[in-house]
Amino acid sequence: MATPSNNPDKITYFAETDYRSRRIKFGIRDDDRGKHMYVIGKTGMGKSTLLENLVIQDIQNGEGVCFIDPHGGSAETLLSYIPEHRINDVIYFAPFDQEYPVGLNVMEDMGRDKRPLVVSGLMGAFKKVWVDAWSARMEYILNNAMLALMESPGSTLLGVNRMLSDKPYREMVVENVKDPSVKSFWVDEFAKYNERYMQEAGDAIKNKVGQFTANPLIRNIIGQPKS
Incomplete structure (x- = not known):
């Protein structure tokens, strides 16, 4: 083009x-x-x-x-x-190059005004990939996870699963969140989920995102903080 x-x-x-x-x-x-x-x-x-x-x-x-x-x-x-x-x-982007992978951080912060647009684009892509296993609960939690991570410098898509399984990491990320709606979700809502509900909701997302990030070709590209 x-x-x-x-x-x-x-x-x-x-x-x-x-x-x-x-x-x-x-x-x-x-x-x-x-x-x-x-x-x-x-x-x-x-x-x-x-x-x-x-x-x-x-x-x-x-x-x-x-x-x-x-x-x-x-x-x-x-x-x-x-x-x-x-x-x-010239930017020569060869996804198969494992020795010198090009960084493409799809969650690199583009500024407060563009965060919802970036996350919306990612959510649209995920919906198409996981069309048979998508749910409103998954969308709600994943959306807030990505919005929170975008306010934490150096975050990548690899941080999504850590947000759901690593409490100290989650608290560190949430501490940086300035968006009142996103912060309220993690402090007033997610933190009050019972253990069973939190595990069920988190496992569904971790399973899907994990399948995506487990591929070393993809991980080496999207796991770099700077594009």
């Missing part, structure tokens, strides 16, 4: 037409490209090459680009087209 161009009529070329023995370059206008594109074809027919050609022209034109490659081959090809003076502008 490229950043929008200031010239909607600019054309990005990716093919040639052969009409009456004349070969003419064929492409797509930036204005049209800014809408959805769907490239289909059999294996080896050139889908990846087409996308590579589009992105290479974006790079050559100095446009910003985000390229998501589930296989990795095209991404590695595109790296060779990065101009030397733009190397430091």
